[in-house]
Amino acid sequence: MKLIKKLLLFLFALLIIFVAYLFFNMLGFDSRQLTADPVAPRPIDKAAIDRFSASLRIKTVSPENLADFDSAEFRLFSSFLTDNYPLTHSRLVTRQFNSYSYLYEWKGSRPDLKPIVLMSHLDVVPAMTSNRADWKEAPFSGVVKDNVIWGRGAIDDKVGVIGILEAVEQLLQENYQPERTVYLAFGHDEERGGIYGAATIAQYLQDKGVEAEFVLDEGMSILRGMVPDIEKDVAMIGIAEKGFISLELKVKIEGGHSSIPNDETAIDVMARAVVKLKDNLFPARISEPVRSFIDFLGPEMPFMNKLVFANASLFESVILGIYQKSSTGSSLVMTTTSPTIFRSGTKDNVIPQIATSTVNFRILPGESSASVITRVKNIINDERITITKGEFISEPSAVSSTDSFGFQKINQTIAEIFPGTLVSAGLVVGATDSRHFNQLSENIYRFLPIVIHKDNVSSFHGLNERIPVHEYKNVIRFYIQLLKNGTLRN
Ligand SMILES: [Zn+2]
Incomplete structure (x- = not known):
């Protein structure tokens, strides 16, 4: 009995220390908002x-x-x-x-x-x-x-x-x-x-x-009424922008008549590749600009948000979870994967030889078009698929x-x-x-x-x-x- 009591006391003390730590971090999480005297609006004719x-x-x-x-x-x-x-x-x-x-x-x-x-x-x-x-x-x-x-x-x-x-x-x-x-x-x-x-x-x-x-x-x-949990207008200054690359995937496999289909057709291979990419999205992470956003707006948020944001490193997975609830949020914490074009076949009874698809990626700062290509190759892991870069590429x-x-x-x-x-x-x-x-x-x-x-x-x-x-x-x-x-x- 005594031992259990001691253990409970110990756990309780730990909890107190943990909560105190969270609050301590919140104390130092001061507003970064600048105070300036408003300039009287000039007349504009x-x-x-x-x-x-x-x-x-x-x-x-x-x-x-x-x-x-x-x-x-x-x-x-x-x-x-x-x-x-x-x-x-x-x-x-x-x-x-x-x-x-x-x-x-x-x-x-x-x-x-x-x-x-x-x-x-x-x-x-x-x-x-x-x-x-x-x-x-x-x-x-x-x-x-x-x-x-x-x-x-x-x-x-x-x-x-x-x-x-x-x-x-x-x-x-x-x-x-x-x-x-x-x-x-x-x-x-x-x-x-x-x-x-x-x-x-x-x-x-x-x-x-x-x-x-x-x-x-x-x-x-x-932004007016567009930042969750903040009523005031929020002026957002972009300190970075995401990169852009489109990759065209292409596979060529002998076709034939649809009455005697092969085990695997070009359409099957391409469909599987695209599904693999969607099943293995890029890992979510808090990049520097999003970290800055948290530092600027966290102190202006209601108590619980503030507590979480003041301890952003500790609650990283919680924060990422919140972002990933919406597609807008997701686009801020990961390199996104969007298949935008999918092409194959022209006739209902002919198995096409060629299937292509184009997948667009918006690249998070800290990554690059080269790292996107490497990852895509690894995920698809199919030698039959060739990967070609689109004309317009912009690094983050x-x-x-x-x-x-x-x-x-x-x-x-x-x-x-x-x-x-x-x-x-x-x-x-x-x-x-x-x-x-x-x-x-x-x-x-x-x-x-x-x-x-x-x-x-x-x-x-x-x-x-x-x-x-x-x-x-x-x-x-x-x-x-x-x-x-x-x-x-x-
Ligand atoms: Zn514009």
Whole structure:
């Protein structure tokens, strides 16, 4: 009896120590939110709204098929820019790349300071003719109705191009002189990979020996009601982005007539390979950007979440389990596996010789396209299947620091323009043009100052793309404030 009592006491003491340890970690888990005095919203006149809506009327579409590229619209956009932003075009050095991409250079007064780069893209995805009728306002109308601006590009990503140009033009009117040089880089083919736009601009800057203090591109935004257990708006600054590779699997086995089938056909082999890949997903793990997200938002969460997040290493499997409950969550903690094309056979009574499938992978930082291929080969483990890489490959980016000058200034600007909004670092699951700039700076951030919520999240590349007028005004205010904060020495 005595022994059992002692043992129980011992276990109880252990439990107390464990709980004390959890609480101790929580004590040190302080808020990382910056406090800054809000900047009074500047008046933005109606002409600025009109210019934005006019820009949305120009169909700078990156088509599925390059043969459908409409150069006349891109030339129209070019004259739109020179006509509407006269100071920018007279006081900044403008360079064109492959005719329709632009780099503006606003020379700073202190050449010893590293320049900053603001990026955006002026092309948009097509608005499918098949679902035009489902748009409440025509996709290239630029209509302003009930204080909402409608059109393709309203959030992806003409809002960046025009928002930045409005900010620069306004600062030029006020005779603002930056200390750091500012580059504005606007690509015209982001939706097709950015090879002629962003990549060419980046190469030019690299050849010139430019090293940027920081680069800011699109990628993440202000999330409203989209982070579980957090009511406030959350501005997400992407500090890394996932990589991209598609692999085509192909098998060729003698076919024949379906009345006397062989034991194993090309379709069987391919089907098995794809099932194996889906049954052996990449291991889930907390990568650096997700770890940062936990550190930024954990302290702002309700008690239990906070306790778990404050002890993230201890509760790693619990946290991963929570993430993996949803497909959005899963995409943040693992290299994802998506079979997207599956092809074989043409006739119901003929066994085909060839079966192919394409599987798309989005690669977590810390892994690579090469490590994906090795793993896929090992899992499929079938010599008859050949594996070919797709044309477009993007390695996962490096992870940028949350302590850098750039991150601090973006963070401060958010606090000043969007008071009450929480700020967090995060991982971008798509690919942005900023990946072409990875040689130019260690500090690459992905944040567009627009608000995303459940009603407009699917309008990216989807239907009814739009932005409320007051939110667009904040986009301009954000870039004005960032240009001020980010171009001074400290
Ligand atoms: Zn975009």
